[in-house]
Amino acid sequence: MSAATGWRSRTENADGTVRVDDDSLPWLRWRLADDIHRRLYHDIGAEVSPGVADGPGDYPIGTPHCRQGDRPLGVLEPMDQWLDGVTPPLGGWSEFRRWSFDRLEVASWPTRRHLGCFHRRGKARYDLMFQLCVALQAGSPASPAGPIWAVDGSGRAATDMITMLDGLDVVVPADVPARFLAVRCCGRPLAALRTDGPVYTHHGGVEAGELFVAGAGVDDLAVAVRRLARHEH
Numbered sequence: 730m731s732a733a734t735g736w737r738s739r740t741e742n743a744d745g746t747v748r749v750d751d752d753s754l755p756w757l758r759w760r761l762a763d764d765i766h767r768r769l770y771h772d773i774g775a776e777v778s779p780g781v782a783d784g785p786g787d788y789p790i791g792t793p794h795c796r797q798g799d800r801p802l803g804v805l806e807p808m809d810q811w812l813d814g815v816t817p818p819l820g821g822w823s824e825f826r827r828w829s830f831d832r833l834e835v836a837s838w839p840t841r842r843h844l845g846c847f848h849r850r851g852k853a854r855y856d857l858m859f860q861l862c863v864a865l866q867a868g869s870p871a872s873p874a875g876p877i878w879a880v881d882g883s884g885r886a887a888t889d890m891i892t893m894l895d896g897l898d899v900v901v902p903a904d905v906p907a908r909f910l911a912v913r914c915c916g917r918p919l920a921a922l923r924t925d926g927p928v929y930t931h932h933g934g935v936e937a938g939e940l941f942v943a944g945a946g947v948d949d950l951a952v953a954v955r956r957l958a959r960h961e962h
């Protein structure tokens with residue numbers, strides 16, 4: 730299943746209308762986050778962060794790696810809350826996206842003067858890593874719609890994830906915005922994805938950013954990571 734097809738089949742019905750049911754709810758939010766990254770990550774550094782805590786909490790949106798500072802841009806709530814008490818257009822994804830972006834006031838986010846910002850550099854890959862995180866989560870049979878996390882050095886992140894990175898001599902800096910996304914499978918850490926390209930598992934790391942440039946697709950990367958982690962289903 731390609732990533733693009735995956736988004737569609739998990740968030741749209743066969744006739745192209747937006748699918749709203751228990752299975753689709755996490756995917757609707759992940760797809761909106763992906764759309765925000767596609768339009769605004771490299772431009773202004775907008776990152777939709779799954780947060781460091783377990784559970785289906787809010788996804789704050791900010792610009793943690795922008796030289797203009799971390800601007801709080803809004804919050805992408807869990808979709809059941811996002812859709813509660815409103816009547817969204819569900820006729821098609823682009824219409825739903827425009828409605829959602831309008832609620833987040835995305836059009837007001839862009840600013841100028843980003844020359845030299847990390848998010849403008851070639852190795853800035855939060856957008857790709859977020860997609861890879863979702864692709865890895867999608868391959869989990871136990872909880873295909875389970876949570877994904879950001880990992881920072883604050884001590885709030887899952888300790889077994891930090892332990893895995895420690896074992897690989899990978900530093901998780903304290904006092905800086907989170908630089909890792911993480912996904913678990915079958916109740917244990919599967920991979921931690923650093924937002925400039927490398928992915929770490931209990932059995933070593935792989936340079937996902939370089940493989941992507943060499944032509945690998947997101948689903949190829951997910952397969953490679955699972956193989957490296959010796960955790961295939």
Ligand SMILES: [Zn+2]
Pocket residue numbers: 773774794795796797842843846847848
């Ligand atoms: Zn910037």
Ligand SMILES: [Zn+2]
Pocket residue numbers: 869870914915960962
């Ligand atoms: Zn598993």
